[in-house]
Amino acid sequence: MTATLTAPAPAPATSAGLSHRLGLWFAHAYVLGMCGTLAGAYFFQFGLGEYPCPMCLLQRMFFLLSAVGPAWIIARSRNGAVTTREFAAGWGWAVVAALIGSTVSATQVLMHIVPPDPGYAGALFGLHLYTWALIAFLAAAVAAGAALFLAPEAEPLDAGVASPALRRASAVTLAVLLAFAASNLVACFVLQGFHWQMPGDPTSYRLITDLL
Template identity: 40%
Template sequence: MQTRRSEHPLWSLWLRVELAIQHLCVLGICGVLLGAFWVQFAQGEYPCPLCLLQRMAMIMTAVGSIFIITHGHLARIQGFSVIGLGYGMSVLAALVGMLISARQVLLHIEPGDPGYGSPMLGLHLYTWALIVFLTVILVSGIMLIFGRDPELHRHRFRSADGQDATPAGSRLPWYSWCTFCIFGVIILANAVSAFAEAGFNAYLPDNPTSYLLFE
């Protein structure tokens, strides 16, 4: 009997690899945002409004990966492809973030302009942000090209006779929940940081020099 594509050992391995990639995408964004926090608190540099918008866009790129992780056991939702929705959210968020970071790069592109903040590894944070957004678009495009069975977790739920035993709400492994918790802490930390910097003001100064909430 011909082995079904979804049951081929190499195909099952690819499903696990893609699941790992989704988690790495989320954790990678968390790592970038932690680096931004290090610059903010260890070096005492306050993020500008464009910096905060770039952080928000990075968070939204990770939401696409989380959507695929949590809904990957489904083929479609309301007629829409789960994979298309997830990567689509990541690409759209990355495009918005790319426009924001590119604008900040162009603001300081004039020769002799020192830029905003201190460089890290030779580049300013907004330049690194532009690279991150371009990487998200590239990875999303590659993952869309190498399409797969959208039932990401289906191989995890097989009964003894080989029948599908996927529950209505697909269970997630412990490392997925750990990833979600880390991501949630990062979101909360960004929200608290932005609120402390802006306080109850409607607008944040172009070049903030203090946490307005405590003034």
């Protein structure tokens, strides 16, 4: 009497695999959120004609730096599984950059509180952009810290977690971040030109003014 062997049925997708994919999608949302914040700043600069001050540009830099951590996790997941150390390093970078950026924003807020003055540039819902930047930085630090806290459930340990949809999304997300980084560099250069220092209250694009 011979026994027949049957191939095991494929294992269904587990909730753990789903949580790992959600963790990777959250990294995408974080990066795009940082870029969306910069898009709002661009609207005030180019749409409303409000020139960013040096501290505003410094805050933009830290928004981009905070996005670099999860962007690195996204890029790493395209080539295989992400280790716990890599996952923690990416989100830890995001937390540190967001906290440093929040100190820059808080400093600018205090500069216009003591002594009290009308504040720099326009406002949105009664709050100036540097106040919104402080709120955004603190929210980003909390979000990145939550991702670190949930690392066992959120880190993409399996190379198969990066589904075709996630791989396509990763190319778009990384391209968007690169575009914002490049555009911010160009905007800073046009604003400052070839001068070593930028005025605290810029009133023109100095590169264009110098060329004309």
